[in-house]
Amino acid sequence: MSPEDKKPAVEETDQADPNKVRLTINDQDVVVDKGTNLIEAARSIGVEIPHFCYHPGLEIVAVCRQCLVEVKGMPKLVPGCQTIAGDGMEVFTASEKATDAQRQQLEFTLLNHPIDCPICDQVGECELQRLYFDYDCQPARHDLAREPQKKRVPIGPRVVMDEERCILCWRCIRVCDEVAGVHDLDLKERGHATFVSTAPGRSLDNDYSLCTVDQCPVGALTEKAFRFDTRAYRLSSVDSICPGCATGCHIELHTYGGTIRRTKPRFCEEVNRWWMCDDGRYIFADYATDRADSARVDGKDVTLEDGLAAAAEALDGVTGEELIVLVSARLSTETMYAVKQLVGQLEGAQIFGTGRPNWEGDEVLKSADRNPNSAGLALVFGEDLGSPEDLEQRLSSGTVEVALCLDEKTTNPDTLADVKNVISLVHRFAGIGKTSRVVLPMAAWCEIDGSFVNAGGQVGRFHPAVDAPGDALPGWVLVDRLADAAGKGLDLGGTAREIYAAASDDLGAQVLPADRFGPTIPAVLLRFANSRG
Amino acid sequence: MTSNSEQLAVQERVALPTETMTIMMGPVHPAMHGTVRVVVTVDGERIVHADVQVGYLHRGFEKECESVTWGQVFPYTDRLNYVSPILNNVGYAMAVEKLLDLEVPERAEYIRVISGELSRIGDHLTCIAAIAMEMGAFSIFLYCVRARDIVYDRLEELTGARVTHAFCRVGGVKDDIPEGWLEKVRGGFDEITGVIDDIDGLLTKNRIFLDRTQGVGVVSMADAISSGFTGPVGRASGIDYDVRKDHAYGVYDRLDFDVPVMDAGDTFCRYYVRMEEVRQSLRIIDQAIDQIEPGPVKAEGAHRVVLPTKNETYNTIEGMIRHFKLVVDGIQVPEGEAYTYVEGGNGELGFYCVSDGSGVPVKVRCRPPCFIVTGQLGNMLVGHTLADVVPIFGSLNMIGGECDR
Numbered sequence A: 001m002s003p004e005d006k007k008p009a010v011e012e013t014d015q016a017d018p019n020k021v022r023l024t025i026n027d028q029d030v031v032v033d034k035g036t037n038l039i040e041a042a043r044s045i046g047v048e049i050p051h052f053c054y055h056p057g058l059e060i061v062a063v064c065r066q067c068l069v070e071v072k073g074m075p076k077l078v079p080g081c082q083t084i085a086g087d088g089m090e091v092f093t094a095s096e097k098a099t100d101a102q103r104q105q106l107e108f109t110l111l112n113h114p115i116d117c118p119i120c121d122q123v124g125e126c127e128l129q130r131l132y133f134d135y136d137c138q139p140a141r142h143d144l145a146r147e148p149q150k151k152r153v154p155i156g157p158r159v160v161m162d163e164e165r166c167i168l169c170w171r172c173i174r175v176c177d178e179v180a181g182v183h184d185l186d187l188k189e190r191g192h193a194t195f196v197s198t199a200p201g202r203s204l205d206n207d208y209s210l211c212t213v214d215q216c217p218v219g220a221l222t223e224k225a226f227r228f229d230t231r232a233y234r235l236s237s238v239d240s241i242c243p244g245c246a247t248g249c250h251i252e253l254h255t256y257g258g259t260i261r262r263t264k265p266r267f268c269e270e271v272n273r274w275w276m277c278d279d280g281r282y283i284f285a286d287y288a289t290d291r292a293d294s295a296r297v298d299g300k301d302v303t304l305e306d307g308l309a310a311a312a313e314a315l316d317g318v319t320g321e322e323l324i325v326l327v328s329a330r331l332s333t334e335t336m337y338a339v340k341q342l343v344g345q346l347e348g349a350q351i352f353g354t355g356r357p358n359w360e361g362d363e364v365l366k367s368a369d370r371n372p373n374s375a376g377l378a379l380v381f382g383e384d385l386g387s388p389e390d391l392e393q394r395l396s397s398g399t400v401e402v403a404l405c406l407d408e409k410t411t412n413p414d415t416l417a418d419v420k421n422v423i424s425l426v427h428r429f430a431g432i433g434k435t436s437r438v439v440l441p442m443a444a445w446c447e448i449d450g451s452f453v454n455a456g457g458q459v460g461r462f463h464p465a466v467d468a469p470g471d472a473l474p475g476w477v478l479v480d481r482l483a484d485a486a487g488k489g490l491d492l493g494g495t496a497r498e499i500y501a502a503a504s505d506d507l508g509a510q511v512l513p514a515d516r517f518g519p520t521i522p523a524v525l526l527r528f529a530n531s532r533g
Numbered sequence B: 001m002t003s004n005s006e007q008l009a010v011q012e013r014v015a016l017p018t019e020t021m022t023i024m025m026g027p028v029h030p031a032m033h034g035t036v037r038v039v040v041t042v043d044g045e046r047i048v049h050a051d052v053q054v055g056y057l058h059r060g061f062e063k064e065c066e067s068v069t070w071g072q073v074f075p076y077t078d079r080l081n082y083v084s085p086i087l088n089n090v091g092y093a094m095a096v097e098k099l100l101d102l103e104v105p106e107r108a109e110y111i112r113v114i115s116g117e118l119s120r121i122g123d124h125l126t127c128i129a130a131i132a133m134e135m136g137a138f139s140i141f142l143y144c145v146r147a148r149d150i151v152y153d154r155l156e157e158l159t160g161a162r163v164t165h166a167f168c169r170v171g172g173v174k175d176d177i178p179e180g181w182l183e184k185v186r187g188g189f190d191e192i193t194g195v196i197d198d199i200d201g202l203l204t205k206n207r208i209f210l211d212r213t214q215g216v217g218v219v220s221m222a223d224a225i226s227s228g229f230t231g232p233v234g235r236a237s238g239i240d241y242d243v244r245k246d247h248a249y250g251v252y253d254r255l256d257f258d259v260p261v262m263d264a265g266d267t268f269c270r271y272y273v274r275m276e277e278v279r280q281s282l283r284i285i286d287q288a289i290d291q292i293e294p295g296p297v298k299a300e301g302a303h304r305v306v307l308p309t310k311n312e313t314y315n316t317i318e319g320m321i322r323h324f325k326l327v328v329d330g331i332q333v334p335e336g337e338a339y340t341y342v343e344g345g346n347g348e349l350g351f352y353c354v355s356d357g358s359g360v361p362v363k364v365r366c367r368p369p370c371f372i373v374t375g376q377l378g379n380m381l382v383g384h385t386l387a388d389v390v391p392i393f394g395s396l397n398m399i400g401g402e403c404d405r
Helices: A003-016 A038-044 A096-110 A127-135 A171-180 A209-215 A304-315 A333-345 A374-384 A388-396 A475-485 A496-507 B002-014 B061-065 B070-078 B085-100 B106-134 B138-159 B181-187 B189-204 B207-213 B221-227 B231-236 B267-291 B310-315 B317-329 B369-374 B377-381 B386-396
Strands: A020-025 A028-033 A068-071 A090-092 A159-161 A185-188 A195-198 A221-223 A236-241 A250-256 A259-265 A295-297 A300-302 A323-328 A350-354 A402-406 A421-426 A438-441 A450-453 A459-462 B020-025 B037-043 B046-053 B336-344 B347-355 B363-367
Touching (some): A068 A096, A159 A209, A236 A459, A295 A304, A300 A304, A304 A421, A304 A438, A304 A475, A323 A333, A323 A388, A333 A374, A333 A450, A333 A475, A333 A496, A374 A450, B037 B377, B037 B386, B046 B386, B061 B070, B061 B363, B070 B085, B085 B106, B106 B138, B106 B181, B106 B267, B106 B386, B138 B181, B138 B189, B181 B267, B207 B267, B231 B347, B267 B386, B310 B317, B377 B386
Parallel strands (some): A020 A090, A323 A350, A421 A438
Antiparallel strands (some): A020 A028, A185 A195, A250 A259, A295 A300, A295 A438, A450 A459, B020 B037, B336 B347, B347 B363
C-alpha cells in the first residue's frame, strides 16, 4: 500500500475520534490526545522544545520561559508547556522568532550563573549545559561581574543547596509538594532577588528529598553522599530493581571503578514513575563492605568445595521429616525456583517463607513489606509455604535435624539453637550466618542477573552491576552446586533467563510472563548517553 | 623483478649446487626500521625468497579512535608517521572538516602548509640519512640530523613539542605562529640547502654509492601502479602523481612547485627524488611565507566545533560550558562518511571517517602509504644479495607507526 492510499484512512479515524486533535508542528502533521501540551505533542514526532521547569510528572508552572514557541495567529510567543494543543494549530518551534527567544532566555539564565562546571557534581548531566550548547552556543556578550549568592546551604540532612547555580525552575518545590506531599521548600524574596529556600520552620527532610536532586536541572541541589564522589559522566548505568520493599521501584545503579556510586530512579509508568524513596538510595552501600566472601564450616574459612561437601554431608541421609528449609523473600525468583527444585528432591522437607520484618510504609511508594520478592515467594511455593507460626510449631516438635536457610535474615538465630546442623547461604556473616555450622557465600542482588515480583505482581528484571566478592556465587548457582555435591542433580538452566523461562512454563505465563524478563541491557556509559540529566 | 629472477636462474645453472638457508632479519635488528621482520631465504649471498612480516608493531590505531572523541584522535595520528606528524594531522583534520562542511581560515591553511612542508623535509632527511648510514656513510647521517634539527627546532617553537606535535585542530590549528617565527624559518633555509648540496656532492656521483643503489631494488612503473605505489617511491618509478598537484588541497594551488619524477625505479631514484623534494618543499615554504596574511587561525563562528579561548573558558560560563561539552562529549559530527587524502611523507595518506552523529568516531580508517610500499618489498629483494636488504628497505622509508596493522 502506498503512503497516499494510507493517509485518508488515518485522517478519517482521527476526525471521527473526538478525543484527538490535529495540528502541525514545524509543518509536520501531528495527531495527539486532547489536552496534550505542545512540548509533549512535539516530542511525539521527535521535535524537542527546550525547557527547564516543565516535567511530565509535575504540575505546570511555566516559569523558566525557555519553551517559548511561535503559534500562527497568536501575537506573542507562547510557552510550550502551558499551551494545550488545539485543532488546526500551526506551531513553529525553530522559527527565527522562537529561536531568538530561546537564545535570549538562555543568555538571561546564564547571566549570573557561576563558572562552576569544573567542580559541579551535575556536570555532564546538566540540562543547562546541554540546552545552552544545543540551542544557543554563542559567546557571552557582556563583561559584567556576577552577583554572588550563598553556596553550600545545608537545607536538609541529605541535600546541599547552592543558590548561585539555581535557575529558579521550582521543580524541587513541586517535587516536595506533589510527590512527598509536604511543603518543605519555598521561594523567598521577589524579582531578581528570588531564591529557593526551606519553608519557614522546616527542613528538606522528607522521604523523597533526593528526588529534588534528580529533578534539579542544574547542580543547585546535590546529594551529600555523592558530592565530589565521582564525575557524573564517568559513571556507567545498569538497570536494576530496588530491593528495599515490595514496591520494587525501577532504578539505575551507577558504577565507576567496579563499585556502585549512587542510585537513581528509572522511569516506569506502572510502578514508580520518576520517583523513589531516600531509603532505597543507599541499599547498595550495605552490600559494599563486610561481605561473606568464602565458605565457613564450624567458624573456619574453607574453600567453597569443602563448604559444599560439608553441607552435602549434613544433608546425607536426612529424611524430609528431619529437614526444614527457610527461604527469604529477599531472594530472586530464580533462586527461589532453584530451591523449589532442590526441595522436590528431598522428600517431604517443609518450606517456610521468611524475610525482613515489616516497617511503616507510606501512601506514596514505600510498602510496609520490606522484602522485594514476597509475591515471588508466594508464586513459586504456593500452598507449600509454611508461615512463621508453623515454623515455631514445627521446631517445638523437636524432630528437626537440619535447617537450610537462604539469606542471613531468614530468622533469629535463637530460634534454630536446638537444630543440630544449620546450613545457610548468606550475603554476610551476620544473623544466622554467624551461628550456622556451614555457611556458603551468596552474591547480592546488585551482583547477579534476576528478577523480583513486586506487590502488584509486576516482574522486574535486574542486571549485575558489580562483581560478587570472593567466592560468592548467585543463589541459584549455589543451590545447583549444593545439589550436585549431595548427589541430587537438578535440571536447572545455565542462566537466570533459562531458569525464569522454566519457572514461567511451570507456574504459568499469566503470573510470570516470559517477556517480562526483558532483554539484557548492557551498562551505558553516561558520558556518551547524550546528557541524560 | 622478473629480470632479477631470470638473472638468478642463469647464475644457478652455472654455479655449484648449494643449499639454501633461512635467515631472520628483525623484528629487532639494528639495521631495520621499526619492528618488521624479513624472513629471507638465501642461496649463498643471493636472496631467493623474502617474506616480509609486518604487524610486530600494533597499537590498534583504528580501534583506539573508536573510543575517543573526534578531537582526541589527533595525538594518535601524530604517532602514525611519527617523522612527519603534521602531515597526518592535516589529513585527519580535513576528513572531519569535510564531514562538518567546515571552512578553514586562510591563515590556518598557510600555517598547515608551512609546518607540513617542514615536516616533509624532516621526513625526507631522515630517510636519506638512513639510506646513506646503512651503507657506511655515517657523516651523511650526521649532516641530515643537523639539518633536521633545524626543522625540529622550528616545529618545537611553533607547537611546543619536538616530535609529536598534535598541532592541528578541527577547523584550523592550535595557535597562531609565534612572533618572528617566519623569519627564523627562512633563516634556516641556507643551512638545509647547504646540507642537501653537501650530500648531493658527496653521494650523487659517488661510485660506491651508485654501485650500491643503481639497479638495486627496481620496481617497474607497471608494477608500481598495480601495487598502488604513491609518493617518492612511486615517483621514483615514473608515476607522475602528487596529491598536492593532482588533487590540490588547502592552498597548494596557489603555490608554484615541481614534482620530481624519475624512471629507473631503483634505490638511487628513491634517494634522489627525496633530495629534490626537499628543495621543492623549501620553495613552497618560501612562497607561503610571502603569501600568508594576518587573520584567524581557527574557523570563526564555529562555536560548536572550535574550543573557546582560555580567557573565555575561565571567565565566562558560556565559554566554560562550550569547552566542557567539546572536551567531554566531543564535537558532534553529522552522520556520514568522508575520505580525504593528502600527500604524506611517503605518499598518499588517506583518512576514511564514518560518523553516526555523535562525538565519537564510528570508524577512522587510515590508508598508510608505506604499508602498501612495504607489501612489495619481498619482490624487490629477490635476486639481490643479503647486504642489499637494508638499503632497499631503507629507501622505502617504512615507518612502523604508520604501518601499524
